[in-house]
Amino acid sequence: MVVLESCASYEYDAVKTAVKAIFDACGGIGKLVAPGTKVALKPNLVAKRKPEEAATTHPSVLRAVVELCVEAGGSVIVCESPGGVYDKAILKGLYKGTGIEEAALSAGAELNYELSVTKVDNPDGMYMKTLEILTPLAEADVVINLAKLKTHGMMVYTGAVKNMFGAIPGIGKAEYHFKMPDYASFANTVIDIFLSVKPAFSIIDGVVGMHKDGPTAGDPFEAGLLIGGDNAFETDRVALDLIGARTERVPMAKEAIARGLMPESIDAVELCGNIALADARKRLAGFVVKYNDDCSRLHFSDGFLGKIMSKMVKPKPVFTKKCRSCGECARLCPVKAITVEKGKRAKADLDKCIRCYCCQELCRFKAVKIKKSPVTKLAQKL
Ligand code: SF4
Ligand code: SF4
Structure with a gap:
């Protein structure tokens, strides 16, 4: 089930109403969070950018999810590992600079400063049957994924599944790039990392997304949408349809479809929410996706x-x-x-x-x- 909710701005009451509607359509927050549940929220905080730059999950979205989890009796920790160095000073600047610190603390969440990693089994992984992820994600009873609707230079698109690359600490990410330089292998690595965390729920913040040169240097794109569901692959499939992306040219989607994780057609996804698919598509008309496989039709030898x-x-x-x-x-x-x-x-x-x-x-x-x-x-x- 994927829920499409119209949300015209980041005005807090409107965001909370939309976020609550998304959870309610999937059985309510109580299905995930009971008194005493340890919840980890993983926003997209790719870099220290102000909310209006549209590179990071907006604080209003995070605050609404924290409040719902706290109201349901859960304890909430917010964690992220941005690109680059992963230390306490960087995290402090990141939380503050993205507006997440104020949103999280005011709503009753804790911010993660614990830098350790925990080894987890990953039986469904293609390459990685075990891997080390941020400890709060490994220790949580429930992980909720708060992604951002954006383009991406290498992966073309970043939404729910790609957001879990941030489960890998700091320069560990560069090692994955080094070991998996071709796009298909890297996409499968990203999918493996996602599967190791298994978020129970994903929301993609598309109230203002980013198109053209995302994930940090593109232009904000006002779509006025939140997209959420309990299956991140389906949630991404809907987002890809909305932005008009061709899944065979988006490495993560192409590999996820080949692995039977993502439906090839949006027709296979059950949709609900307060905006129809056709109207949501109109909101995204003009969203520019930049592909990087223009030469895939030119076949060079392996030599x-x-x-x-x-x-x-x-x-x-x-x-x-x-x-x-x-x-x-x-x-x-x-x-x-x-x-x-x-x-x-x-x-x-x-x-x-x-x-x-x-x-x-x-x-x-x-x-x-x-x-x-x-x-x-x-x-x-x-
Ligand atoms: S390209 Fe950007 S990050 Fe690299 S040296 Fe120049 S300013 Fe610094
Ligand atoms: S490998 Fe190339 S694209 Fe990647 S960071 Fe280095 S110079 Fe930039």
């Missing part, structure tokens, strides 16, 4: 030359004059492809670069653009 050609046609990161030489992207690039000299723009060694676009995601000055090569532009027309 040395083929690999070079294949890399040449993939969109590349370009460092614009907005670069302030802060060095953050060089520290976090999974393959150490970036060098930064004082006073000069960052540079990437494109032979080493695996096109993960973490540099674009993590640059707080929006200095990194993803540029398609002339061959790619030509292939788009084929």
Whole structure:
């Protein structure tokens, strides 16, 4: 069951009404939370960005979910591991800068500063049968996933399933990029991580989402929607339909469908809520999804030359004059492809670069653009 609720703004009463309606349509918050239940909330706090930048889950959405859980007798902890360094100072700045600190504390939740990880079994994983995730997620009775509706440079789309990549602490994420550089393997890794956490419920904040160069450098897109349900794959399937994305060009969706986790057609999803699918689609008209597989129809050999050609046609990161030489992207690039000299723009060694676009995601000055090569532009027309 996926619930579509219209919610025109982040005005708190409107958000709480919509969030409550989503839970109620799926049996009520009481189905998940009873007195004494330990609840972990996992918002999307990809980086320290203000709520109005639309890169992170809005504080009103988190506050509404905290309040409902507390009213049901649960204790709530909010946890997240953003891209980059994972320590207490970074978490403090992140919670404060995204408006989550005030929302969580005022509604009665605790913020996680515990940096440990816990090993969990993952019997349904494709690659990872065990893995280490943030301890509060491993110890919770119930995990509720509070995602954001956005585009993503590497994965094309990020919503409910991709949000659980934040269950991996700090630079551990870069290791996954390094070990799984091709998009299909990485998408399956993201799915494995999601399955290891198994959130009981997911809500995607699409009141104001992000399109074009998401997940942090795109433009806000006002859709006035919250999408929620007890199956994150179905919830993502609906969101993908709304933004007009072709699932065969979204790596996570393509792999999830192949694994039998995501329905191929939205017709297989039971829908309800206060807005009809057709009207919700109209709200998302104009949402720009940027694909990065324009050259997938050009088949290169697996040999040395083929690999070079294949890399040449993939969109590349370009460092614009907005670069302030802060060095953050060089520290976090999974393959150490970036060098930064004082006073000069960052540079990437494109032979080493695996096109993960973490540099674009993590640059707080929006200095990194993803540029398609002339061959790619030509292939788009084929
Ligand atoms: S691209 Fe961004 S993160 Fe990298 S050095 Fe320049 S300003 Fe810093
Ligand atoms: S240069 Fe950017 S896109 Fe390339 S591997 Fe490093 S972080 Fe990823």
